[in-house]
Amino acid sequence: MEFGPHFLLATLEGALTAAVLALTAVGLSVVFGIMRVVNVAHGEFFMLGAVIAWFVSTLVGVHPAIGFALALVAAPVAVGALAIVADRLVLRRLNYDPERTIVATIGLLYCIQQLTLMTFGPDARPVVPPFNQRIALPWFEFGEQGLQVIWPWGFGITTYKLAVIAFAVIILVGLWQFLARSRFGLVMRATQLDREMAQAFGIPIDRVYGLVFGLGAGLAALGAVLIVPIRQAHYLMGHEPLLLSFIVVIIGGLGSIPGTIIAAVLIGLSDGIISVFFSPTLAKIIATLLVAFVLVFRPQGLFGLRSA
Amino acid sequence: MIRPSRDVSLHAGVLAALLLLFFVTSAYHNGNLARIMVLAVFAMGYNFLFGYTGLLSLGHALFFSAGMYGLGISMNHLDMTVLPAFGMGILASLAVTGAIGFLALRTSGVAFMIVTLMFAQAGYLTILLFGKYTRGDEGFVIQQAERTLFGIDLTDPTNRYFAAFALFAVSYLFIAWAVRTSFGRCLVAIRENEARARMLGYDTARHKYLALLASGVLSGASGAGYALLFGYAGATFASVQYSILPLLWVLLGGAGTTIGPLVGTAFAFYLVDVSSEFTSAYLLVVGATIVFLTLFFPQGLSGELRRRLAPWLP
Numbered sequence: 001m002e003f004g005p006h007f008l009l010a011t012l013e014g015a016l017t018a019a020v021l022a023l024t025a026v027g028l029s030v031v032f033g034i035m036r037v038v039n040v041a042h043g044e045f046f047m048l049g050a051v052i053a054w055f056v057s058t059l060v061g062v063h064p065a066i067g068f069a070l071a072l073v074a075a076p077v078a079v080g081a082l083a084i085v086a087d088r089l090v091l092r093r094l095n096y097d098p099e100r101t102i103v104a105t106i107g108l109l110y111c112i113q114q115l116t117l118m119t120f121g122p123d124a125r126p127v128v129p130p131f132n133q134r135i136a137l138p139w140f141e142f143g144e145q146g147l148q149v150i151w152p153w154g155f156g157i158t159t160y161k162l163a164v165i166a167f168a169v170i171i172l173v174g175l176w177q178f179l180a181r182s183r184f185g186l187v188m189r190a191t192q193l194d195r196e197m198a199q200a201f202g203i204p205i206d207r208v209y210g211l212v213f214g215l216g217a218g219l220a221a222l223g224a225v226l227i228v229p230i231r232q233a234h235y236l237m238g239h240e241p242l243l244l245s246f247i248v249v250i251i252g253g254l255g256s257i258p259g260t261i262i263a264a265v266l267i268g269l270s271d272g273i274i275s276v277f278f279s280p281t282l283a284k285i286i287a288t289l290l291v292a293f294v295l296v297f298r299p300q301g302l303f304g305l306r307s308a
Numbered sequence: 309m310i311r312p313s314r315d316v317s318l319h320a321g322v323l324a325a326l327l328l329l330f331f332v333t334s335a336y337h338n339g340n341l342a343r344i345m346v347l348a349v350f351a352m353g354y355n356f357l358f359g360y361t362g363l364l365s366l367g368h369a370l371f372f373s374a375g376m377y378g379l380g381i382s383m384n385h386l387d388m389t390v391l392p393a394f395g396m397g398i399l400a401s402l403a404v405t406g407a408i409g410f411l412a413l414r415t416s417g418v419a420f421m422i423v424t425l426m427f428a429q430a431g432y433l434t435i436l437l438f439g440k441y442t443r444g445d446e447g448f449v450i451q452q453a454e455r456t457l458f459g460i461d462l463t464d465p466t467n468r469y470f471a472a473f474a475l476f477a478v479s480y481l482f483i484a485w486a487v488r489t490s491f492g493r494c495l496v497a498i499r500e501n502e503a504r505a506r507m508l509g510y511d512t513a514r515h516k517y518l519a520l521l522a523s524g525v526l527s528g529a530s531g532a533g534y535a536l537l538f539g540y541a542g543a544t545f546a547s548v549q550y551s552i553l554p555l556l557w558v559l560l561g562g563a564g565t566t567i568g569p570l571v572g573t574a575f576a577f578y579l580v581d582v583s584s585e586f587t588s589a590y591l592l593v594v595g596a597t598i599v600f601l602t603l604f605f606p607q608g609l610s611g612e613l614r615r616r617l618a619p620w621l622p
């Protein structure tokens with residue numbers, strides 16, 4: 001393959017990474033922005049989403065599409081509910097103290113990981129995608145006969161990958177509308193701006209925090225369900241999304257959801273593109289140093305208004 | 309306020325207890341204690357920055373591994389003896405901390421966390437990239453024959469214990485002394501309210517930089533000591549996990565106390581050790597205990613001790 005098709009392919013793969021990353025990172029961003037809680041267990045909620053998707057789709061052995069559709073609903077709801085319980089039992093009692101919640105969520109991380117290892121086992125397990133047709137992509141080239149269409153070998157993408165990207169976009173637009181237009185979105189934003197003032201106006205802060213934590217975890221689980229037919233479910237898979245989501249949230253600017261989404265697209269795409277053309281380790285070194293330098297010279301993130 | 313005599317007797321008591329433990333515990337626990345003492349130096353370095361200065365770093369694994377590889381590479385590739393190699397470890401961590409501190413201290417709060425995390429991650433990947441010399445995740449062994457200091461074989465369990473004790477004692481006394489100087493007091497003032505400390509005329513930027521340097525060098529000394537005494541250097545020690553561990557130890561033991569890091573490290577070490585004896589699901593026990601401790605001992609073990617029994621605890 002030549003440079004052009006290669007580049008387009010890398011961009012598409014990068015867009016896939018960006019789509020899932022955006023969902024996971026927005027989940028972390030709402031928790032971080034509204035509750036000021038650094039949720040170290042966020043990656044484990046992601047992992048749980050993938051594992052529950054495997055359980056659901058294996059138990060419902062009718063047709064892959066039905067099992068997957070069920071998982072798409074069941075996994076985020078179940079993980080969200082678990083997060084709400086965790087919030088009520090642990091985080092609320094810590095009064096959302098920044099340092100203590102870090103340690104408590106490290107503890108949660110260990111618990112969730114070990115429980116998954118005991119029930120799900122150490123193997124990576126695949127989930128069958130609901131549909132998976134391969135689409136060959138055309139490429140245009142100036143040849144001897146002028147502009148012509150060619151079909152480079154190995155140049156294509158599956159329908160499922162395209163559907164993931166589309167689905168993530170729909171969910172994110174929906175979430176944005178929800179936060180901007182709905183009453184609950186208004187309440188959330190009010191809580192983010194001034195917790196005490198919101199409480200003074202009769203907003204049940206505790207319930208808002210619980211729901212926000214559940215929403216954040218549910219979004220991570222949703223991202224995981226979408227990616228699990230492409231990358232398998234494994235009990236240690238939460239590590240990388242956690243790190244990447246953190247970077248995205250900070251680069252995007254604390255609590256800025258559009259910033260988070262733009263940063264997810266930037267980082268997802270550059271990850272896809274850089275790792276195609278350079279050695280993956282060198283690519284990651286460059287990427288992490290870039291992130292560090294962005295923050296050194298712009299600590300509020302690319303799109304944040306307040307200082308972090 | 310603080311009565312120095314109590315402080316001095318506490319510090320002497322801690323060191324004496326550690327010496328005494330060598331004679332009353334079994335060889336197995338001696339090995340564990342040596343490891344705990346070396347790692348407690350790492351935790352103390354972390355505590356100096358986090359507990360006293362109030363800067364939460366997520367990149368201390370890099371300073372630890374800088375010391376570790378500084379010593380390991382000097383011994384394995386440059387054929388240095390123990391003492392200069394240890395010096396190289398300290399120098400390496402000093403250089404790395406100096407460079408990163410220069411950049412990272414422009415930020416604060418969450419941005420500081422992520423910047424240090426990113427630099428540490430870049431460092432970890434660099435170690436993997438130069439796998440030819442560092443042997444990456446697999447790591448390398450430092451030959452037993454080379455690990456001697458002044459003719460003392462450091463691989464012998466008894467010598468190893470006392471070498472670990474010496475490293476611990478020097479670092480412990482340094483911290484105990486440093487936090488009582490006006491410099492240390494100023495760090496606490498920065499932790500409590502940086503703007504006010506600056507208004508009072510303290511050069512807070514310089515104080516924070518020096519605190520970070522001391523913290524990094526202690527972490528590096530711990531890394532070099534670990535490589536020297538246990539004969540192994542590997543990229544795992546540079547991974548995110550080893551940046552989170554000192555934070556965990558310090559918070560469990562009690563941030564901003566001199567004995568907190570030792571208590572936390574020992575507690576975490578034996579928690580894993582004991583629970584893995586009777587169950588393979590030891591991480592579950594560890595996780596549940598951590599959640600339990602944060603719920604009921606908000607200031608860590610020695611922080612709680614200070615609150616309830618001994619308000620004078622340094």
